[in-house]
Amino acid sequence: MDSQLVEARALEAEITALRRACVEPPAPGEDTSRVRKSFRETYQADSEGWELSKDLRSHLGHLESEIQFLSTLTGISIRHYSKKTEDLTSTEMTEKSIKKVLQRHRLSGNCHMITFQLEFQLLEIQNEESLSSVITDLSIIMEPTEYSELSEFVSRAEERRDLFMFFRSLHFFVEWCEYRKRTFKRFKGLSLTTPLPPTPSTNLAHYMTVIHSWTLAALPSQNPHYEKYPEAVHLSEGASSSCMGIRNPSRPGFELVIVWRIQIDEEGKVLPKLDLLTKVPLQALELDKNGVIETAPLSFRTLLGVLGIEATLESLIKSLHTEASN
Amino acid sequence: MELANTLSQDGESRGGVLAHLERLETQVSRSRKKMEEPQSAQAEESALGTRIHELRRLRDKLRAEVKQHQASVKASTTNVEPDQTLEITEQESLKRKWENVKAILQAYRFTGISGKLTSRGVCVCISTAFEGNLLDSYFVDLVMRKPLQIHHHSIPVFIPLEEISAKYLQTNIQHFLFTLCEYLNAYSGRKYQADRLQSDFEAFLAGPLQRNSLCNLLSFTYKAEPEGQSFPFCARLLYKDLTTTLPTDVTVTYQGTDALSTTQEEQRAAHENLFFTKPLHQVFTSFARKGDKLDMSLVS
Numbered sequence: 150m151d152s153q154l155v156e157a158r159a160l161e162a163e164i165t166a167l168r169r170a171c172v173e174p175p176a177p178g179e180d181t182s183r184v185r186k187s188f189r190e191t192y193q194a195d196s197e198g199w200e201l202s203k204d205l206r207s208h209l210g211h212l213e214s215e216i217q218f219l220s221t222l223t224g225i226s227i228r229h230y231s232k233k234t235e236d237l238t239s240t241e242m243t244e245k246s247i248k249k250v251l252q253r254h255r256l257s258g259n260c261h262m263i264t265f266q267l268e269f270q271l272l273e274i275q276n277e278e279s280l281s282s283v284i285t286d287l288s289i290i291m292e293p294t295e296y297s298e299l300s301e302f303v304s305r306a307e308e309r310r311d312l313f314m315f316f317r318s319l320h321f322f323v324e325w326c327e328y329r330k331r332t333f334k335r336f337k338g339l340s341l342t343t344p345l346p347p348t349p350s351t352n353l354a355h356y357m358t359v360i361h362s363w364t365l366a367a368l369p370s371q372n373p374h375y376e377k378y379p380e381a382v383h384l385s386e387g388a389s390s391s392c393m394g395i396r397n398p399s400r401p402g403f404e405l406v407i408v409w410r411i412q413i414d415e416e417g418k419v420l421p422k423l424d425l426l427t428k429v430p431l432q433a434l435e436l437d438k439n440g441v442i443e444t445a446p447l448s449f450r451t452l453l454g455v456l457g458i459e460a461t462l463e464s465l466i467k468s469l470h471t472e473a474s475n
Numbered sequence: 476m477e478l479a480n481t482l483s484q485d486g487e488s489r490g491g492v493l494a495h496l497e498r499l500e501t502q503v504s505r506s507r508k509k510m511e512e513p514q515s516a517q518a519e520e521s522a523l524g525t526r527i528h529e530l531r532r533l534r535d536k537l538r539a540e541v542k543q544h545q546a547s548v549k550a551s552t553t554n555v556e557p558d559q560t561l562e563i564t565e566q567e568s569l570k571r572k573w574e575n576v577k578a579i580l581q582a583y584r585f586t587g588i589s590g591k592l593t594s595r596g597v598c599v600c601i602s603t604a605f606e607g608n609l610l611d612s613y614f615v616d617l618v619m620r621k622p623l624q625i626h627h628h629s630i631p632v633f634i635p636l637e638e639i640s641a642k643y644l645q646t647n648i649q650h651f652l653f654t655l656c657e658y659l660n661a662y663s664g665r666k667y668q669a670d671r672l673q674s675d676f677e678a679f680l681a682g683p684l685q686r687n688s689l690c691n692l693l694s695f696t697y698k699a700e701p702e703g704q705s706f707p708f709c710a711r712l713l714y715k716d717l718t719t720t721l722p723t724d725v726t727v728t729y730q731g732t733d734a735l736s737t738t739q740e741e742q743r744a745a746h747e748n749l750f751f752t753k754p755l756h757q758v759f760t761s762f763a764r765k766g767d768k769l770d771m772s773l774v775s
Contacts, residue, residue, distance in 0.1 A: 153523050160530035167537035170544065205569050212576045215592055219580070222597065223588045224649045230575075230582035256582055269585075271609075284607035310607035313587035313660055320653050416719050 224320055227258040248275040251285075260316075261323045262389075263299075266290040269312060284310040296326075302413040314417040321419035325411045326389070329421075332459055334388045336466060338377030378466050393462070397469050404428035405445075405465055409458075423458065425449035425465075492525060499524040587656050595619065595626060601656050603663035605720065606754070610663040615655070623648065633689040634658050635717070657718045664720035664754075665690035671756035679759055681707045691717060693755070696730065699746070699762045706731060708743060712750060725750045 220226040237249040250273045257266040270286040287310045289303050299322070306315040383394035383404075395405040406426040413419050425446045434442060452461045499521065583589035590599040596619030603610045616626040622645055630636045636655070643651035673684050678701040685694040691714035699705050706729060713724035727747045729735050735743065749758045 153527060157523065157527050157530060160527065160534050164530065164534050164537060167534065167541055170541045205566075205573055209569065209573045209576060212573070212580060216576060216579055218592065218597070219583050219590055222590060222599070222648065223583070223586060223652065225583075225586050225588075227579050227582050227586070230578045232578070254582075254585065256585060267585075282609040284604070284609070287607075311604065312585055312607075313602065313604050313656070316586040316588075317653050317656050317660070320649065324650070416721070418718070 224323070225258060225260045225316060227256060229255070229257045231255045246277055249273070250275075260319050261327065262293065263296070263319065263323060264292045265319070267312075267315075269310070284312055286310065287312060287315075289315065296322075298322075298410065298412055302417075305415070306417075311417070318413050318417040318419055322411060322413060325419055325421055329391070329409050329411065330388045332462065333382075333384055333393050336378055336393070336462060337382045337384055337388070338379040339388060376463075378470070381466050381470055395466050395469050400469075402428075402430040403433070403469070405469060407462060407465070421458070423449070423453060492528065495528050496521050496524055587660070588652050599652060601652070601659055603660045605660070605664035605667045608667065610667060613659055615652075630655070630659070631662070631688070633687075634662060661714075661718045661720050662690060665714060668720070668755040669693060672759060675756060676759040676763070679762060689717070691715070697759075699742070705742075706735075706739060708746060710746070710750060712755070720754065721752070722750060 216227075232255070233253040235251045235253070237251050238247070239249075242249060252271040252273065253268070254271060255266075255268050257264070259265065266289070268286075268288045269284055271282055272285045273280065273282050275281075287307050289307055291299055291303055294300070302318060302322075303315075306312075306318075380398050381395055383396055384390065384392075385394060386392065391409050391411075393407045393409070395407070397403060404427075406428065408424045408426060410422045410424075411419060412422050427442050427445050429437075429442050437443075449461070449465075452464065455461075456464065580589075584600065584602055587602050588599060589602075590597045592598075593616065596617045598614055598616045600612055600614045602612045613629045613631075615628040615630065618624040618626050625636075625640065625644075628636070634655075635658070639651060639654050639658070643654060669684060669686050669690050672680070672695075679697050679699070681696040681698060683695075686692070693712040694710070696707050696709050698707050709728045709730050711724075711726045711728075712722040714721070715723040725747050727743050727750070729739070729743060746758075749761070753761070
């Protein structure tokens with residue numbers, strides 16, 4: 150009898166939910182998560198699962214916002230993660246109350262335009278006094294592969310099994326790449342707007358907009374008063390490349406090429422390395438008595454130290470510009 | 476059975492209800508030990524049974540309608556796999572999603588920076604490691620307000636936290652966190668090397684290892700061969716760059732009064748080079764392996 154009552158009640162609840170779902174109009178192409186939520190409601194009519202699912206749903210939403218927040222905070226988005234654990238404790242070890250566990254982790258995600266896929270093994274040995282965790286193997290796959298500076302860095306990180314250094318250097322590398330791209334774009338006069346991350350519908354939205362406004366403020370070149378040089382600046386491989394050419398349309402044959410590489414050293418330190426290449430017609434070289442062109446790369450380095458990157462580049466552009474008007 | 480047959484001409488529905496009632500009755504009589512049932516209870520049960528049957532039918536009808544509704548919306552969503560959603564209940568998929576999300580949150584600690592939301596903001600946890608060994612973690616509790624504040628933290632005093640916050644905390648929080656990460660990981664690495672030297676290579680040390688709390692100034696006297704006739708050398712390692720785990724300045728000197736022979740001088744120079752290029756405990760590992768004769772190929 151009791152089971153029947155329970156069943157009857159469950160059926161009634163289910164019917165109410167189903168009725169509600171039928172009344173809701175279909176919304177093609179609209180916010181599908183909202184629609185999916187209502188279906189979740191309809192199918193949760195198991196009497197035991199009813200309350201549990203409601204809690205799960207709200208908790209899940211909160212956790213998802215937390216992930217998005219962490220991703221904004223660190224700049225690293227983890228999309229997939231899985232772990233396998235293997236117990237390697239032998240009977241001898243158990244007698245001495247030592248526990249040995251091998252964990253195999255798989256992680257993938259992206260940091261801005263670079264996606265990564267990691268697989269590593271973590272060996273945990275626990276005895277009475279302490280727990281030691283050692284990464285015993287690390288393998289990294291990164292895309293895009295056109296950043297040649299990265300392949301050497303990746304093999305070094307794998308060799309050292311230095312997971313944290315990998316992420317740290319990745320972050321700084323990406324930061325420098327973004328700065329380089331913005332600087333090139335700014336001189337070219339291209340738009341600098343970065344897409345805002347989607348704001349979650351919790352109070353975390355406030356935190357995230359705050360953080361995002363900070364990272365935007367850290368961008369140089371948001372100043373609208375900065376001058377643009379669309380004709381003088383030439384980005385043959387696009388703003389993401391490492392080269393920027395400076396030409397004067399009225400003086401063909403002359404070109405200054407700034408090569409801006411971003412290198413990662415042995416310790417994982419990310420450093421920009423800028424060089425100046427000059428392309429000058431032969432006759433101009435002959436006329437150059439003071440060897441200005443020859444010493445240009447060296448003067449460029451000195452200027453960098455004094456003015457910093459952006460000011461140096463701007464002064465170079467301006468110098469080529471004014472030469473034309475003479 | 477007989478009952479059902481005689482009444483089948485009256486229409487399916489009534490036969491169905493009666494058959495259902497019969498089944499319920501047999502169920503009830505089978506489950507109960509007592510053979511006698513009060514009449515009222517039986518009547519109640521049969522009424523309940525009817526109701527349940529009706530409810531079931533209504534429910535199935537509505538389910539079919541909702542499924543149609545669902546199908547028309549599904550046509551516009553591209554991410555959903557039709558087979559999966561038909562077979563697995565929403566609750567199961569919800570649970571799976573929840574497990575996945577929880578796992579990803581756990582996975583953030585492998586990036587070196589993870590965090591937990593607090594009522595005021597976020598408590599960031601920075602993990603450190605050296606040569607694959609996971610070492611200490613530190614936390615920074617941030618209050619999410621403008622200006623951003625550090626509520627409290629477990630960063631040791633000798634790490635220039637104030638300097639780093641002054642430079643980056645208000646303008647670029649990612650840079651702040653990763654820079655702090657750099658300093659902490661380097662400190663952890665230096666400390667690990669000094670600890671290993673003290674614990675694993677005590678036999679090689681002629682005196683105590685002198686170190687400061689930041690572990691960026693180390694001074695010790697050692698013998699490349701603990702039992703042998705080799706002379707004790709005095710080593711002084713300075714790590715001026717606090718973000719590195721290798722020294723920037725190395726001086727290896729001989730403490731004796733006699734002048735060094737050529738081979739000894741070679742050794743001294745080679746040792747100096749080793750300390751520059753390899754972590755401290757690895758240098759001593761190579762001493763232990765090769766004894767007095769230093770294999771120059773070890774210097775990489």
